[in-house]
Amino acid sequence: MNVTEKAREFISETSDSLHNGTFVKLSLGNYRGPDDTLKNIYIKPILIKKEPRLSLTYRHKTRDIAKNHTFEEVEQMLLQWLGNDFRVATLQTVNSDTLFEMHPSGKATLKKKAVSGREAPSLSHDKAKNRLIAPAEKGYLFDLKITDQQGNVFHNAQDKFRQINHYIDILSSLIREIGPGRQVRVADMGSGKGYLTFALYDYLRNVLQLDPQVTGIEFRNDLVTLCNEIARKAGFEGLSFREGTIDQFDAAGTNILIALHACDTATDDAIFKGIQAESDLIVVAPCCHKQIRRQIEQHKAENDVSFLTRHGIFLERQAEMVTDGIRALVLEYFGYKTKVFEFISDAHTPKNVLIVGTKGNRSEKSQAAALEKIREAKQFFGIEYHHLERLAGI
Ligand SMILES: C[S@@+](CC[C@H](N)C(=O)[O-])C[C@H]1O[C@@H](n2cnc3c(N)ncnc32)[C@H](O)[C@@H]1O
Known part of the structure; x- marks a missing residue:
């Protein structure tokens, strides 16, 4: 009462x-x-x-x-x-x-x-008021062709800008959870044009007032040169871009590892770098899932869901789920707590699943359970090997 x-x-x-x-x-x-x-x-x-x-x-x-x-x-x-x-x-x-x-x-x-x-x-x-990355006075957003010189977001860049803010929104909660300390070291694998890399650096440096070292790894030399030039102009001293492949990058000391839409097994290379570096946080948005799709197609395992996978579109979706499900299991094997969720609901971005691993403790029991689930999944779907499993040597 x-x-x-x-x-x-x-x-x-x-x-x-x-x-x-x-x-x-x-x-x-x-x-x-x-x-x-x-x-x-x-x-x-x-x-x-x-x-x-x-x-x-x-x-x-x-x-x-x-x-x-x-x-x-x-x-x-x-x-x-x-x-x-x-x-x-x-x-x-x-x-x-x-x-x-x-x-x-x-x-x-x-x-x-x-x-x-x-x-x-x-x-x-006014959505801009809620945004973690506000467009005004951000020279890098102008140089990246997201805004005009006055900070107005271009009409054709609205989706990208929304995506950038949504991504920072998600990462801000995850970063809060791990409490990374002032000197946070981030590797963004397959950084592309660097939209998200710049926004993350800006957020860590200027909103959270941390002392971040953010490195974008990208094999396209033209993008690396462009992004380094924009970072220099913006005075972002702790942000740099390196030309090279993900699997060759020395990730030692990285406490936050990110890979957004790195193609096919490049996502596995990135996850493995994070595992090797014992990063506190691993965040990947996978892109295509060809490696597992090819194997499912090739081996044509007869199982309870074969009636679905004879249709190409369902095979595609199943390959995505199995690939990412096994990625989560490998992370769990190494003691990571995992979450898989939708990254952004956008009709233009169908690749919108985010796999998040937060470092925890591993036990023999949980490792054995993860291995058993991986073994069963491989057998059921007719998979010889998963690229990440092979990299991890488990
Ligand atoms: C689809 S783009 C995504 C860019 C950025 N992460 C984003 O979400 O806006 C993928 C980028 O990863 C790069 N890339 C793919 N595989 C790579 C690898 N193994 N090593 C380095 N860069 C790679 C490509 O050149 C491309 O620029």
């Missing part, structure tokens, strides 16, 4: 501030609900097509998801959440902070204190 009363009081304060324009922000924390990965929700006001709405950022362990709702919808959600899924909620308005807290005793309290000097946020749905 006490909880519902306090929750209703809190919601009524929220509702008043939304209607009189003093609402600044609402945060929900101390999550106890059923979603293992959810940590907090942050709510802020926005305008969508001139209509006032609330934007809810669901902060998960590895990524943030934003959803927009009407005031009424959020009021209903708060009624359900307060004291149940979320034990703590803070309402910030222009002139006060109100804290709702559900205590272990089962009692709820509401505390309000006056604040001054706070302004209501401007109600525009």
Whole structure:
């Protein structure tokens, strides 16, 4: 009874501030609900097509998801959440902070204190404000042809810019998790035109204020020369690009290893470099999966799913899943905790799976279990060897 009363009081304060324009922000924390990965929700006001709405950022362990709702919808959600899924909620308005807290005793309290000097946020749905890499005053984004000289993102670069920010968003949570210390060393394998390499350096250096050494490895000499020139112009002293192949790169000392869309087995070469260097974090977005596809096709194993793989498109998808599933198992063999999730929902980027390995401990038991699963998978799908397994010599 006490909880519902306090929750209703809190919601009524929220509702008043939304209607009189003093609402600044609402945060929900101390999550106890059923979603293992959810940590907090942050709510802020926005305008969508001139209509006032609330934007809810669901902060998960590895990524943030934003959803927009009407005031009424959020009021209903708060009624359900307060004291149940979320034990703590803070309402910030222009002139006060109100804290709702559900205590272990089962009692709820509401505390309000006056604040001054706070302004209501401007109600525009200006995504740039939320972005970790803001386009203004970033010479490298101009040199990479993402923005014009004034920092306006070109129309044809909007998708790329969104992707860059989304990628930094995901990495920022992962980096927070590993707490890499000030001197972080990153290798970006197959860095290409360097969009993501530059953005990551900028984020580590200028947002997190770390002292990063970021190296892009790329076999195209023209891209290496271009990226080094842009890094020099931007004054990014800790960012450099090296010409060479992933398998030849000396990754010793690398604590964050990244490979985004490195072709086929180049992703395996990159993962193996991370394993060898005992990197704290290995993040790869695989590209094509030819090596395993060829073997599945060649051996035509008769199994319960052969009725699917006689269709080319399903064979393709299965090759992707089996390749990446075995990659995750090899990482687990070496003591990495793994997550596989969608990187970016973009119709133009079908290769959007991210495999993340975070260094943990290995035990004989978990190693034996990983090896057994790899063996079974190979037998079932008619695979002679997986490139990463061979590199790792397991
Ligand atoms: C599809 S692009 C991706 C670029 C960048 N990582 C991104 O996501 O924007 C792949 C890049 O990796 C490079 N690459 C592929 N295999 C490589 C290898 N074994 N060694 C070095 N570079 C490689 C290619 O030249 C290309 O520039």
